[in-house]
Amino acid sequence: MSTPSWTLSTRAQKMNPSAIREILKVTEKPGIISFAGGLPSPKTFPIEAFAAASAKVLREDGAAALQYASSEGLPVLRQFIADHLPWNVDPDQVLITTGSQQGLDLVAKILIDTGSRILVETPTYLGALQAFTPMEPRVANVACDEQGPDPEDLARQALGDGSAADRARFVYLLPNFQNPTGRTMTEERRAALAAKAAEIGLPIVEDNPYGDLWFDAPPALPLAARNPENTIYLGSFSKVLAPGLRLGYIVAPKAIYPKLLQAKQAADLHTPTFNQRMVAEVIKDGFLDTHVPKIRALYKAQCEAMLAALDREFAGLGVQWNRPVGGMFLWLRLPEGLDSVKLLPLAVENNVAFVPGAPFYADHGDPRTMRLSFVTASVEQINIGVAALAKTLRQALG
DSSP: OOOOOOOOOHHHHHOOOOHHHHHHGGGOSTTOEEOOOOOOOGGGOOHHHHHHHHHHHHHHHHHHHTSOOOSSOOHHHHHHHHHTSSSOOOGGGEEEESSHHHHHHHHHHHHOOTTOEEEEOSSOOHHHHHHHGGGOOEEEEOOEETTEEOHHHHHHHHHTTSSGGGSOSOEEEOOSSOTTTOOOOOHHHHHHHHHHHHHHTOOEEEEOSSTTOBSSSOOOOOHHHHOGGGEEEEEESTTTTOGGGOOEEEEOOTTTHHHHHHHHHHHHSSSOHHHHHHHHHHHTTSHHHHHHHHHHHHHHHHHHHHHHHHHHHSTTSOOEEOOOSBSSEEEEEOOTTOOHHHHHHHHHHTTEEOEESGGGSSSSOOTTEEEEEOSSSOHHHHHHHHHHHHHHHHHHHO
């Protein structure tokens, strides 16, 4: 019998494992305090509510819950999403996806050709880069500051060399509590970006998985609310209910919706019916109005604990960090000469883990950066872990 000879497609050859998933394997030893994962706190999962919803859905309409369903998604869930967004959305614009990560994959499939240019923030969400890369685009970084992308650099990058073929297909943006940096775009920057994108005819893909996780005040209006016909908007139930349900959504202009739907049908026919029905049952009577504030309070306390620990333990070490006003992450920059990838094994020896920042860049990653997540560690663990990180830095600095 001859040995099978598998010939990979060019697209498959361009697929790469998640750099973060590979890095995290280093941290999988007992006793590690991990600030590495981008996971919601399991303390926030409404297990009892889902147990009750599961029993009710199966008891009252089990056959339908376990059957195939429409690709667009459960009508009542699409209506809920449309009703709770801060601009006029027709439920026919809402497509339920198997996590918002699938939304990124669908966007990539319908908008990217081999060699087409797309724009991303500096740095950006690694999962988006993974979704876009197999479509073989040319990815350009837009210059950013603490308020978000620079509108003038956005325009320069979007227009490319001035030819129609070199114009960017879209810009991918995360305005709220961005992964990995935790930064939030100001009202002024959102207004300027939306206006500039409209002026030059640049479509926006707006990803908002963290927008409900504000601490003291909600963020400014989404970019999609300012120019709905120019924006594809992605959202998720993962951060406010449970990520294991894999339930996200796309809100798309009606002109582009049919192609997203066709890509969805080819990918998985539809998002699991049972999961959609359970979520619809849980949220139907205002559950999120009381549940999400509890998540905010927990994450705010943990963020404040980490910031206080950094202020205390990192004094004089030459490290810079931001102060997020929501979300799950904060961003550090090490002193010159240090590399966070090389620092990680030493940190693991000291029983603490983080994510190096370089993989979050489309190119020319900054080796001095690192991401810390504060939501899955207790306040005690945060204090111990940050002290261990400071010890690691002092060892590296000699």
